[in-house]
Amino acid sequence: xxxxxxxxxxxxxxxxxxxxxxxxxxxxxxxxxxxxxxxxxxxxxxxxxxxxxxxxxxxxxxxxxxxxxxxxxxxxxxxxxxxxxxxxxxxxxxxxxxxxxxxx
Amino acid sequence: xxxxxxxxxxxxxxxxxxxxxxxxxxxxxxxxxxxxxxxxxxxxxxxxxxxxxxxxxxxxxxxxxxxxxxxxxxxxxxxxxxxxxxxxxxxxxxxxxxxxxxxxxxxxxxxxxxxxxxxxxxxxxxxxxxxxxxxxxxxxxxxxxxxxxxxxxxxxxxxxxxxxxxxxxxxxxxxxxxxxxxxxxxxxxx
Numbered sequence: 001x002x003x004x005x006x007x008x009x010x011x012x013x014x015x016x017x018x019x020x021x022x023x024x025x026x027x028x029x030x031x032x033x034x035x036x037x038x039x040x041x042x043x044x045x046x047x048x049x050x051x052x053x054x055x056x057x058x059x060x061x062x063x064x065x066x067x068x069x070x071x072x073x074x075x076x077x078x079x080x081x082x083x084x085x086x087x088x089x090x091x092x093x094x095x096x097x098x099x100x101x102x103x104x
Numbered sequence: 105x106x107x108x109x110x111x112x113x114x115x116x117x118x119x120x121x122x123x124x125x126x127x128x129x130x131x132x133x134x135x136x137x138x139x140x141x142x143x144x145x146x147x148x149x150x151x152x153x154x155x156x157x158x159x160x161x162x163x164x165x166x167x168x169x170x171x172x173x174x175x176x177x178x179x180x181x182x183x184x185x186x187x188x189x190x191x192x193x194x195x196x197x198x199x200x201x202x203x204x205x206x207x208x209x210x211x212x213x214x215x216x217x218x219x220x221x222x223x224x225x226x227x228x229x230x231x232x233x234x235x236x237x238x239x240x241x242x243x244x245x246x247x248x249x250x251x252x253x254x255x256x257x258x259x260x261x262x263x264x265x266x267x268x269x270x271x272x273x274x275x276x277x278x279x280x281x282x283x284x285x286x287x288x289x290x291x292x293x294x
Contacts, residue, residue: 027119027188030148038153041160045172045180046140047132053124068255070108074247078224079109085221089213089241092228094249 109192117189121145125200133201135208139177142193149187156180178212182219191223198229198237206233210240256286 035042069075069092077083078090109120121142125133147153159180163170172180185191193213201209217223227237228249237244260282267273 027117027148031119031145034147034150034153035144038157041153041156042144044160044163045144045156045177046137048123048129048137048141050123050141050145053126054122057124069247069249072247074245078226078245081222081224083245085217086243087245088217088221088224089237089244090224090226091234091237091241091244091246092226092249093231093234093246094228095230 109194118192119146119148119188119190120192120194122194123196125195125197127200130200130202133205135205135212136172136174136177138195138201138209139174139181139212140172142195143177143181143184146181146184146188146191149184152180152184152187155183174208174212178215182216185216185220185223189222191220192226193223194226196228198227199233206236207240210236214240253286257282260285 074090078087109118122145123138123141125138147156159172159176163172198206198209213225217225229237234246238246264273264278264281
């Protein structure tokens with residue numbers, strides 16, 4: 001099964017993936033390569049760098065905090081697209097300090 | 105949330121872009137810069153990069169070389185999303201973005217969603233921005249976020265284990281802390 005998914009993913013890409021880590025051409029890796037090779041354009045698109053902030057959040061996060069959220073029906077439906085375009089937006093609200101940022 | 109989606113992106117062909125609004129950075133977090141920061145994470149196809157190189161060179165030729173404008177950003181983001189099988193966009197702390205920028209940001213997201221029915225957007229914020237979110241996304245799904253008692257207890261246990269003043273702790277005090285604090289916090293969050 002795993003093998004089938006791997007083959008499927010590789011076939012669906014159209015960019016040579018020899019220089020990709022794990023020789024895997026998923027979207028995240030392709031984006032990383034393009035961003036690294038075009039720093040001037042990336043800077044022009046936005047001076048903001050959310051990846052750095054994400055690293056901080058990941059470091060500060062207490063392991064498994066917020067994993068309950070991933071079990072919620074609302075999340076599952078949103079993730080799978082079951083609710084269609086009508087339910088394309090999920091809004092998690094709460095007061096300061098409840099862990100909105102740290103949902104895993 | 106982002107890490108979970110990213111873990112899955114290794115096996116599934118999905119793209120994830122995240123942004124954290126931050127009140128300390130409000131001046132620089134204009135709508136164009138936020139959309140641009142999301143776009144940066146979704147450029148994974150050579151043809152999309154090509155569109156950007158063209159726009160970049162054109163902007164550079166203009167007097168002083170201007171930054172991209174919001175309509176250009178939204179257009180390029182739509183192109184990037186259209187080039188990918190499925191995109192998830194996560195934006196944290198909407199309440200920390202400048203209030204005058206929020207309608208513009210939500211309108212841009214709405215515009216993007218209308219052209220790409222498979223795109224999913226997750227936003228977080230304090231309860232007071234809910235009305236604004238609903239104004240733009242009338243069918244959006246609202247979920248309250250609050251830590252479970254079990255989660256608070258595990259967090260406290262870890263903090264107590266890491267306590268540098270461990271010799272000041274007794275089993276009785278530890279038991280009290282682990283019992284009382286999760287109860288109180290759960291009451292506060294309900």
